[in-house]
Amino acid sequence: MTSTAPAPSRVNPLGVLDEIERRVLWLSSAIVHHANRVRANPSGLKVGGHQASCASMVSIMTSLWFKHLTPGDRVSVKPHASPVLHAINYLLGELDESYLSTLREFGGLQSYPSRSKDPDPVDYSTGSVGIGATAPIWGALSRRYLRSTLGAETGGGRQFSLVGDAELDEGAIWEAILDPAVAELGEIVWIVDLNRQSLDRVVPNIAAERLQGMFGAAGWQVLTLKYGRLLEQLFARPGGGALRERIDRMSNPEYQRLLRCSAEELRARVPGDGEGREAIAALIAELDDATLLEAIRNLGGHDLDALDQAFEQIDDSRPTVMFAYTVKGYRLPVQGHPQNHSSLLTEAQLRTLAGEVGVDPARPWQRFAADTPAGQACAEVAERLRREPAPTAQPPALPTDIGRPAPHGMATTQAALGRTLLDLTRDAPEAARRVVTVSPDVSSTTNLGGWVNKVGVWSAIERRDWFADDAETILHWREKPAGQHIELGIAETNLVGLLGELGATWSRWGQPLLPIGVMYDPFVERALEPWSFGIYAGGQSILVGTPSGVTLAPEGGAHQSITTPSIGIEQPGCVSYEPAFAIDVEWTLLAALAGLGRPDGGSAYLRLSTRPVDQSLAAVPTDPAARERRRRQVVAGGYPLRRRDGAVVTIAAMGAMVSEALAAADRLEQVGVAADVVCVTSPDLLFRALRARQGQQDGSSWILEQLFPARRATPLVTLLDGHPHTLAFLAALHGVPSALLGVSGFGQSGSLADVYRYHGIDSDAVVRAALDLME
Numbered sequence: 001m002t003s004t005a006p007a008p009s010r011v012n013p014l015g016v017l018d019e020i021e022r023r024v025l026w027l028s029s030a031i032v033h034h035a036n037r038v039r040a041n042p043s044g045l046k047v048g049g050h051q052a053s054c055a056s057m058v059s060i061m062t063s064l065w066f067k068h069l070t071p072g073d074r075v076s077v078k079p080h081a082s083p084v085l086h087a088i089n090y091l092l093g094e095l096d097e098s099y100l101s102t103l104r105e106f107g108g109l110q111s112y113p114s115r116s117k118d119p120d121p122v123d124y125s126t127g128s129v130g131i132g133a134t135a136p137i138w139g140a141l142s143r144r145y146l147r148s149t150l151g152a153e154t155g156g157g158r159q160f161s162l163v164g165d166a167e168l169d170e171g172a173i174w175e176a177i178l179d180p181a182v183a184e185l186g187e188i189v190w191i192v193d194l195n196r197q198s199l200d201r202v203v204p205n206i207a208a209e210r211l212q213g214m215f216g217a218a219g220w221q222v223l224t225l226k227y228g229r230l231l232e233q234l235f236a237r238p239g240g241g242a243l244r245e246r247i248d249r250m251s252n253p254e255y256q257r258l259l260r261c262s263a264e265e266l267r268a269r270v271p272g273d274g275e276g277r278e279a280i281a282a283l284i285a286e287l288d289d290a291t292l293l294e295a296i297r298n299l300g301g302h303d304l305d306a307l308d309q310a311f312e313q314i315d316d317s318r319p320t321v322m323f324a325y326t327v328k329g330y331r332l333p334v335q336g337h338p339q340n341h342s343s344l345l346t347e348a349q350l351r352t353l354a355g356e357v358g359v360d361p362a363r364p365w366q367r368f369a370a371d372t373p374a375g376q377a378c379a380e381v382a383e384r385l386r387r388e389p390a391p392t393a394q395p396p397a398l399p400t401d402i403g404r405p406a407p408h409g410m411a412t413t414q415a416a417l418g419r420t421l422l423d424l425t426r427d428a429p430e431a432a433r434r435v436v437t438v439s440p441d442v443s444s445t446t447n448l449g450g451w452v453n454k455v456g457v458w459s460a461i462e463r464r465d466w467f468a469d470d471a472e473t474i475l476h477w478r479e480k481p482a483g484q485h486i487e488l489g490i491a492e493t494n495l496v497g498l499l500g501e502l503g504a505t506w507s508r509w510g511q512p513l514l515p516i517g518v519m520y521d522p523f524v525e526r527a528l529e530p531w532s533f534g535i536y537a538g539g540q541s542i543l544v545g546t547p548s549g550v551t552l553a554p555e556g557g558a559h560q561s562i563t564t565p566s567i568g569i570e571q572p573g574c575v576s577y578e579p580a581f582a583i584d585v586e587w588t589l590l591a592a593l594a595g596l597g598r599p600d601g602g603s604a605y606l607r608l609s610t611r612p613v614d615q616s617l618a619a620v621p622t623d624p625a626a627r628e629r630r631r632r633q634v635v636a637g638g639y640p641l642r643r644r645d646g647a648v649v650t651i652a653a654m655g656a657m658v659s660e661a662l663a664a665a666d667r668l669e670q671v672g673v674a675a676d677v678v679c680v681t682s683p684d685l686l687f688r689a690l691r692a693r694q695g696q697q698d699g700s701s702w703i704l705e706q707l708f709p710a711r712r713a714t715p716l717v718t719l720l721d722g723h724p725h726t727l728a729f730l731a732a733l734h735g736v737p738s739a740l741l742g743v744s745g746f747g748q749s750g751s752l753a754d755v756y757r758y759h760g761i762d763s764d765a766v767v768r769a770a771l772d773l774m775e
Contacts, residue, residue, distance in 0.1 A: 016373045016374050016377050017062065017063070017066060017067070017304050017377075018304065019358075019368075019373075019374045020062055020066055020091070020368075020374055020377065020378070021058055021059055021062040021304065022356075022357040022358070023087075023091065023357065023359070023368070023374070024058050024061070024062050024084060024087045024088060024091070025054075025055060025058045025331060025353075025357060026353065026354065026357045026359050026364075027083075027086075027087035027090060027091070027100070027364075027365070028051070028054040028055075028058065028081075028083035028084045028086075028087045029051050029054065029055070029083075029332070029345060029350065029353060030100075030350070030364045030365075031049070031083040031086060031087065031100055031101075031103050031109070032049030032050070032051050032054070032083055032103060032344070033051075033344065033345060033350050034100070034101050034103070034364070035047045035048075035049055035101075035102075035103040035104055035105070036048070036049060036344050037344065037347065038101070039101060039105070047103075047104050048104065048111070048342060049083065049103060049104070049342075049344070050080035050081075050083075050341065050342060051083075051329070051332060051334070051343070051344065051345060052328045052329035052332060052334050052335070052337075052340040052341060052343060053078075053080035053081060053164070053328065053341065054080065054081050054083050054084045055327075055328070055329050055330045055331060055332050055335070056193050056195045056301070056326040056327060056328045056329070056330055057077075057078065057081040057084050057162065057193055057326075058084055058330070059301060059302040059303070059304060059307065059326075059330070060162065060191055060193065060301055060307060060324055060326070061077070061081065061084050061085070061088060061162065062088070062304070063304050063307040063308060063311065064160065064162075064191075064307075064311070065088050065092075065381065065385075066377065066378075066381050067308060067311070068308075068311045069385055070157055070158075070384075070385075071155075071157070071384070071385055071386065071387045072155040072156050072157025072158075073157040073158045073159070073160060074123040074124065074136060074139060074157065074158075074159050074160070075123050075124070075136075075160040075161075075162065076113075076123065076124035076126055076132050076133060076135050076136050076159075076160065076161045076162065077113050077122075077124075077126060077162050078126060078132075078133070078162050078163055078164045078167065078193065079111075079112035079113065079126045079127045079129075079132065080112075080164070081162065081193075082109070082110070082111070082112050082113045082126075083103065083109075085113055085120075085122070086099070086100070086103075086109055086118075086120060089120040089121060090120075090365075090367070091367060091368070091378045092378055092381060092382040092385065093378075093379075093382050094120050094121050094382070095119065095120035096119070097365050099119055099120070100364075100365050111127070112125075112126055112127035113125060113126050113127070113132075114127075114536075114537075115537050115538055116536065116537060116538045121387075124136060124139070124537070125533070125536060125537035125538075127533075128529065128530065128533040129167055129170050130167060130170030130171070130172035130173050131172060131493075131497065131529075131530045131533050131534075132161075132533075133161045133163045133167055133170075133173060133190070134161070134172060134173060134176040134494075134497055135161075135497065135500070135501060135537070136159035136160065136161050136188060137159070137161075137176050137182055137185065137188055137497070138176075138494075138497045138498040138500065138501035138502075139159055139501045139504075139508070140159040140185045140187050140188055141181065141185065141486075141498060141501070142498070142501040142502045142504075142505055142513075143505075143509065144185075144460060145436065145458060145486070145502070145513075146505055146509060146511050146513070148458070148460070148481035148482060149433075149436075149458065149481070149482055149483075149484065150433070150434070150511060152509065152511045154509045154511070156187075157187065158187045158188075158189050158314075158316075159185075159187050159188050159189070160189045160190075160191065161188075161189070161190045161191070162191050162193065163190055163191065163192050163193065164192075164193050164195075165192055165193060165194045165195060165196060166197075168192065168211060171493075172493045172497075172530065174214070175489075175491035175493050175494055176491075176493075176494055176497065177214075177215065177218050177220070178218055178489075179488055179489055179491070179494055180489075181460075181488070182218070182319060183218060183219035183220075183318065183319065184318075184460050185319055186315070186316040186317045186318050186319065187316065188319035188320070189314055189319070189320045189321075189322070190319070190320070190321040190322065191321075191322045191324055192211075192321060192322065192323045192324065193301065193324060193326050194208060194301065194323050194324060194325045194326060195325075195326045195327060195328035196252040196255075196256065196328075197256070197328045197338065197340070197341065208224070208323055208325075211323070212224065212321075212323060215321045218319075219318055219319070220318060220319045220320060220321050221314070221315045221318055221319070221320040221321070222320075222321055222323070223310050223313055223314075223320065223321070223322040223323070224300075224322075224323045224325075225299075225300030225301055225303070225306050225307065225310050225322065225323065225324045225325060226299065226300050226323075226325045227244075227298065227299060227300055227325070228298035228299055228300055228302060228303035228306060229298070229303055229305060229306065230291075230294060230295050230298040231247075231295055231298045231299075234283065234287075234295060237283060238279070238282075238283065239276070239279035239280055239282055239283030240283060241276075242274075242275075242276025242277075242279045242280050242283075243270075243276075243279075243280050243283060243284075245276065246270070246271070246272055246274065246276060246280055253338075256336045256338065257269075257336075258270065258296050258336075259296065259297055259327060259335055259336025260336050260337065261296075263289035263290075263292050263293055264289075266284070266292055266293070266296060267281070267284060267285070267292070270284055270296070271284070297327050297330070297335065297336075299325040299326055299327060300324060300325050301324030301325050301326035302326060302327065302330055307324070310322055310324075328340060328341075329343075331353075331356070332345065332349075332353065333345065333349045333352070390507065390508060390509055390510035391510035392510055393506070393510050393511060393512060394512075394598070395431075395434065395506070395512040395514070395594075395596060395597040395598060396428070396430040396431040396433075396434060397428070397430075397431065398428055398431045398590055398593050398594045399427060399428055399590060400587070400590055400591070400594075400631065401586075401587065401590070401627070401628070401631055402420070402423045402424075402427050402586060402590075403427075404423070406582075406583045406615065406618060406620035407581075407582045407583065407615040408615050408616055409614075409615060409616075410612040410613065410614060410615070411581075411582045411612065411613065411615050412447075412582075412608075412609060412610050412611060412612055412613070413546075413579050413580070413581070413582065413584070413585050413608040413609050413613075413655075413656075414446060414447050414546045414547060414608045414609060414610050415447045415582070416579075416582035416583075416585035416586065416608075417446075417447060417448075417518070417544060417546070417585060417589065417606075417608060418447040418448050418449070418450050418451050419450075419582070420585060420586045420589050420590070421435065421437070421448075421450075421451045421516075422450050422451060422454060423586070425454060425455070431514065431593070433484075434512060434513050434514045434597075435484060435513075435514045435515075435516065435593070436458070436484050436485070436486060436502055436513055436514070436515050436516070437451060437452075437484065437485045437486070437515075437516045437517075437518060438485075438486045438487075438488065438495050438498055438499055438502070438515065438516070438517045438518070439485070439487060439488075439495070439517070439518045439519065440487075440488055440489060440490045440491065440492055440494070440495050440519055441487060441488070441489060441490050443475070443485065443487060443518075444475050446518045446519075446520075446544075446546055446547075448485070448518060449474065449475045451485065452475060452476075452477075452485045453475065453476050455483060455484035455485060456478045456479070456480050456482065456483035456484065456485070457477055457478060457479045457480070457483040457485050457486070457487055458479070458480070458481070458482075458483035458484060458485060458486045459479035459480060459481065459483060460481065461481065462479065462480045462481065463479040463480075465477055465478050465479070486498065492519055492523050492526050492527035493526070493527060493530050495517050495519060495527065496517060496527045496530045496531035496534060496543070497530055497534065498517075499515050499517040499531065499534065499539065499541040499543065500530070500531065500533070500534020500535070500537060500539030500541065501534070501539060502515035502539075502541065503515050503534065503539035503540040503541035503596065503597075503603070504534075504537065504538050504539045504540075505597075506540070506596075506597035506598065507538055507599075512596065512597025512598070513596075513597065514542075514593050514596050514597065515541040515542065515596070516541070516542045516543075516544060517531075517541060517542070517543050517544065518544045518546065519543075519544070519545060520545070520546070520547065520559070521545030521546055521547060521548035521549070521561040521564055521607060521608075522548075522552075522558075522559050522560065522561040523545075524543065524545040524561065524564050524567065524605075525561075525563065525564065525567075527543070528567065528571075531543060531603075532571060532572075535571070535572070535573040535574060535602075535603050536572075536573070539603070540595070540596045540597060540598075540601045540602060540603050541596065541603050542589070542592050542593070542596070542603065542604045542605075542606065543603070543604070543605045543606070544605075544606045544607075544608060545561065545564055545605065545606070545607045545608070546606075546607070546608035546609065546610070547608070547609055547610040548561050548564065548578075548607045548608065548609055548655075548656075548721065548722075549561055549562075549607075549609065549655070549656065549721030549722055549743065550562075550721055550743050550747045550755050550756070550759055550761075551609050551610070551611045551656045551721050551752065551755075552610065553747075553749065553750055553751060553752045553754070553755040554749055554750070554751075555749070560743075560746070560747045561722070562722055562723055562743050562744070562745075562746075563722065563723050564607060564722060565578060565607060565654070565655075565683065565720055565721075565722035565723065565726040566683070566722070566723060566725065566726040567605055568605050568682065568683070568684035569683055569684045569687050569726070571605070573602050573603055574602060574603045574604060574605055574684075575592065575595070575602060575603075575604045575605075575682065575684055575685060576604070576605040576606075576607070576682060576683070576684040577592070577604065577605070577606050577607070577681055577682050577684075578606070578607040578608075578654045578655040578680075578681065578682070578683075578720075579606070579608070579634070579655070579681055580613065580618070580653075580654065580655055580656070580658040580679050580681070581613065581615055581617070581618040581620075581658075582615055583615075583618060583620055583634075584618070584634050584679075584681055585606070585608065587631045587634045587635055588604075588606060588634060588635055588681060588682075589606065591604075591635040592604035592606065607655065609655055609656040609721075611656040611659075611752070613656065613658070613659055614659070617641075617658070617659065617662055618641075619641065633703065633706060633707075634681050635681075636682075636685055636689075636702075636703040637680065637681060637682040637683075637684075637685035637686040637689065637703045637707070638652075638654075638678055638679055638680040638681050638682065638686060638703065638707050639678070639679055639681070639706075639707070640676065640677075640678055640679075640706070640707060641658065641662070641677045641678060641679040642662065642665060642675075642676060642677040643676055643712075644665075644669070644674040644675060644676060645674065646674050647674045647675055647676040647712065647714055648673060648674060648675075648714055648715070648774065649668070649673060649674075649675045649676075649714050649715050649716075649717065649770045649773060649774065650675065650676045650677075650678060650708070650712070650714050650715070650716050650717070651664060651665060651675055651676070651677050651678070651716075651717045651718075651719060651766060651770065652677075652678040652680055652716060652717070652718045652719070652727060652730055653677065653678070653679065653680065653718070653719040653720065654679065654680040654681065654683065654719075654720045654727070655720060655721055656721050657719045657720055657721050657761060658677075658679050660719065660756070660761065660762060660763045660766060661677050661719055661763075661766060662677055663763040664763040664766035664767050664770065665677050667763060667767050668767060668770055668771075673770065673771070673774065675770060676712060676714070678707050678708070680707075680720075680727065680730075683726050683727055683729075685703070686703065686704065686707070686729075686730070687729055689701040689702075689703050689704045690704065690729060690732070690733065704733060708730070708733050708734065710734060713733075713734035713736055714736060715736050715737045715738065715739075715770075715773035715774070716730060716731050716736050716737070716738040716739075716773075717738070717739045717741065717766055717769045717770050717773065718730060718731075718738065718739070718740050718741060718742075719741045719742070719761060719766055720741075720742050720761075721742070721743060721761065722742055722743055723742055723743060723744055724740035724741060724742030724743075724744060725740070725742075726742065727740065727742075728740050737773050738773075739769035739770075739772065739773055741760060741761050741765055741766065741769060742759075742761060743759045743761065744759075745759070747759065
């Protein structure tokens with residue numbers, strides 16, 4: 001059901017909040033103006049900024065910050081309204097004046113709100129359309145998780161998202177809204193800036209009623225602020241009903257065109273040609289030009305009293321969305337223009353605005369005097385919203401090696417993931433309590449079943465497991481507030497959105513978690529952009545892609561990941577691993593977990609496989625010192641798996657392909673060609689070591705000397721179940737001839753032997769490549 005917030009029945013005289021609203025409008029406009037028209041710009045490239053998009057949000061944000069926010073609330077601000085956020089933070093004493101002239105300058109205010117880079121308080125980084133808007137949903141869920149599983153004191157508060165109407169086109173929005181868990185989050189409040197304009201045009205078919213119905217069907221409370229008090233008063237007069245119906249039925253472009261009309265043009269256009277035209281004409285004939293011009297743009301999203309009433313109607317038992325009708329560029333000369341998205345006020349227009357809002361343009365950064373009502377209001381709000389710094393808590397100690405004997409027999413790296421998590425509950429219970437796994441309905445097929453049975457499934461309320469007494473049910477789905485596995489639907493964007501927020505609890509609430517997201521590797525690329533944005537925003541997590549590569553042969557070409565091995569090389573803030581053996585999974589996972597929840601930490605990506613591999617091939621040393629040496633090599637990027645005297649070729653392989661590399665080395669030895677075999681666990685870390693050796697970045701390069709010492713430099717064959725360019729840089733270590741084997745085309749269903757042969761990554765291909773390099 002849609003609730004329509006009524007406009008107030010009386011006219012509120014210009015008061016303190018109106019004065020603050022006008023100052024926020026000025027400051028946000030001046031911040032963009034200075035960046036583009038005042039600051040030196042030697043390159044001549046447009047700096048950019050969005051004065052019109054800011055103007056449509058000023059009333060909403062002024063009402064929210066200065067009347068309704070509490071210290072426990074968190075807000076995601078739509079990207080193009082970042083100058084409004086900075087203006088408000090400045091008035092509240094949270095931003096130094098020196099930053100107001102630095103929008104989009106190196107080291108200054110970021111183009112869009114950034115929790116990690118802006119100098120003033122930013123609750124959520126935004127800029128990636130749809131991702132910042134949904135972040136408060138996952139922030140709310142993470143906050144609840146901390147309270148229910150760890151008993152953490154995170155306080156209460158709402159989670160607001162200020163969303164542009166065009167952002168509702170993003171699929172990520174609806175994937176989040178429709179997840180069943182979201183309907184239980186009553187602290188979620190979205191405010192949609194319904195200005196009906198996108199970058200290029202007035203959008204003709206934004207059907208607010210349809211959008212409202214979609215939110216309502218998902219269980220949300222829907223509030224609508226369409227008209228302001230002046231229009232509501234006109235609607236109550238003779239002819240007002242016809243005027244309301246005329247505006248309600250008007251297309252978006254026609255209404256926006258009225259915003260560009262003079263009073264004389266309005267008198268001709270507004271009545272239209274319907275049955276009520278005479279009544280409408282008679283009504284507006286009673287209005288002077290100024291009132292008519294004000295009335296046609298008098299929408300609810302710019303009426304502070306209407307906004308106040310709407311905020312008071314929020315029902316905290318379910319999520320709320322508030323559709324606030326606004327004018328893009330409100331109170332600016334560009335208001336309503338179809339191409340005002342990136343337009344900039346001229347010097348003359350800015351001076352005119354200064355006069356209208358009562359600011360001296362020669363002193364653009366003036367705060368209110370402390371002894372004025374507006375200055376006192378700002379001080380009171382600043383005190384009310386002041387937050388205590390989040391306490392700092394160190395993540396629990398993690399072992400580097402659980403210490404079990406190296407596995408024997410056949411095993412998969414995917415199965416090793418679940419086994420290591422279970423080992424952690426026994427050997428490091430305090431650390432295991434902070435592990436939270438997330439998957440998109442693939443727990444049973446990614447070997448998380450044992451872990452899920454052990455720790456349970458997280459739910460805001462306890463739910464009965466109706467299959468608990470079914471002897472044939474192996475995976476027990478016990479949902480409870482203390483569970484440590486969170487199961488979402490199959491939308492990968494939701495999973496990594498939640499992963500990012502679970503990974504930010506260490507800095508947001510002072511409570512580090514160790515979040516691990518598990519999904520099929522072919523879908524990692526779909527999830528990569530939002531996961532990457534979460535890393536940028538300060539989230540630290542582990543993403544596990546499994547099963548991976550064409551090794552998933554029977555699934556066909558559609559389910560065979562090709563480019564994911566190089567993700568770790570290219571993704572900032574992330575270390576990637578592709579372990580070959582079960583013990584490698586244990587060591588790399590523990591190393592990745594140790595990097596979470598700390599200021600100097602980061603995320604990790606593990607690419608695993610369902611191919612059974614003979615674990616004895618790992619030849620893990622039994623001597624404790626030698627075992628520790630192997631472990632350090634594994635987590636640093638790789639290790640020598642086989643050394644041969646007089647080796648004339650080196651095979652560097654990773655992941656599931658190590659078996660093929662060793663088989664090829666055996667065959668080469670039979671024809672008198674000695675081959676070294678190197679197991680690469682992280683091309684990412686080896687590439688960093690190479691850049692460190694070249695002086696391109698900080699770091700150590702010792703691992704390169706242990707894997708590829710100069711005295712053993714030989715022609716190189718690289719092999720992986722993924723794109724061959726991933727390991728191509730290894731040949732540059734010593735400038736040796738190389739053959740790069742991997743997958744560079746789509747595959748098809750078949751047996752493992754058929755698929756490997758088709759892509760040229762079987763042992764035959766390795767032998768041929770090595771012999772070719774000998775000639």
